[in-house]
Amino acid sequence: MVDLHHCLDQLLAFQYVAENLSFKKASDQLFLTPTALSHRIKKLEQQLNLKLFERRTRTIVLTPEGEYLYKHVQLGFNQIHKALEELQQKKQRMLTITTTPPYASEWIIPYLPELQALFPQVIFRVHASYDPVNMDTGQYDLAIRYGQGGYRDLNVELLAEDEYVAVSHAFFDEALLDWSKVPLIHFSWGEEYCPLKVNWQTWYKQQDMQIAAGQRQVFYNEENHAIQAVLAGQGIALLSRIAVSNYLKHGTLKIVSPHVLSSMNYYFLTTENEDDVVTATKTWCREKLYNVLC
Template sequence: MALHNALEQLLAFQYVAEELSFKKAADQLFLTPTALSHRIKKLEQQLNLQLFERRIRSITLTPEGEYLLKHVRTGFEQIQSALHQLEQHKQRLFTITTIPSFASEWIIPYLPELQNRFPNIMFRVHASYDLVNMNSGLYDLAIRYGSGGYQHVTTELLATDEYVAVGHPSLNTQEMHWKTVPLIHFTWGDEYCPNLVNWQKWFEKRGLQIHAGQPQVFYTQESHAIQAVLSGQGVALLSRTAIANDLKQGRMKIVSAYSEPAWNYYLLTPPDADSVVYEVKNWCKEKFSQSFI
């Protein structure tokens, strides 16, 4: 007996046996009484058993039919329970896309806490500066750095930002000279860099200049520049938002009162986002705000 046909026939049998009516069972299964009767006869032929006593205006179960009904009920209940358990314990893939520095400084350190809070969710972190299409179905939450004006998404301001000059906490700012201090650069590329914040323009606005022979190193990722500062390699112009945790924990310090305005951080969600998306978004806001207390 083919499994598919067997399940259909056993389900038909259960409905007829519980209703003791071909018409009522057929209505519930969206079948004609003739089609339903055919399934029952097919089952009886394959089992070589009579499951019902058919009378003119009623039907009753035979002893064999009563025995089969008991086990068919148990079987379908177990199947339903198994399906329910699978549904309850299946893991959902939840993708957060953000810029690399935010992923390194904000998402990755807190990811174990996020996983503990949402045990049935499998998180994926996508790090990129590229524009993101939230209607593609590929992303659940986006954290982007920009000037706003995002279309066809739900947008919420996470933080305004500025670029500050920072160094290792051991750096003696009283003895530091801007002519000799090692400069740490990072380049986003013109299509990403907010207001083209860099040391060259920062020095010019302060009436200073970078001197020939002054130690300098260039990185293509802000997260690498952050690591260079943490290891005491020099001073860098970094996003105050990106390094908020490092400043709060005393792992680096601001070495100049001058700052440069920059873009803002935004939370982007699809227009049809469900409750899980909003819960994760609120968790992100909560963790983020704690670093500015």
């Protein structure tokens, strides 16, 4: 029995020579010298104790045994190549999206099955944080960050412009609204993350008002918690329009004042080697926002 472990290189060399009927062309394709290639063919013929090629003056031709072997070797290597391609196609890839907690809660997690259906071969990982992101580490494929732009050494694309609006539960009676008595729900993620001072104090000051002494207030450091407090009817919060767009569209929350505060914007951050999956994920994110905001 022929030991395939020792003759696979020779069989591959044989296939290339049989396809080209030229040692020179085959050696160029295999990055071998003609002498090395000739040695492999000779060794295969010795192992099989068969003559595979007839060497003529200016050309070579396959012997009947060579024709038979070539047909089966070609089929075998084609099947191996096909199997390797299928394995690559089935191989699951991990794609990590890092974004702010509100964007993860309101725009990624509820719709993630849609994204998974678009890319069944991809395993998605969602990382939520306000912290600056270092894309050079290779930990993240796509970052969605809330800021003022100007990110260095990255591909930066605007995802959405934002503003902060005063929001209440849908059943709140605006006829009874007294800005000196209404319970205020504060959300603050720290000046290191939001340096524009988007807060109730600024909102009141811009309208020549002030928060009354003794006015009921509660403070949260997570915007998601402030949203839940408003949904529970506990007061009015100053919230990102992007973060609460779904609630506004479905009528569970409503804006109770035309006065808004300018804020920062959402940006996509990627590296130069972004692939088709990352590009398509960005398109999907834009479409989800567009369908709600427009």
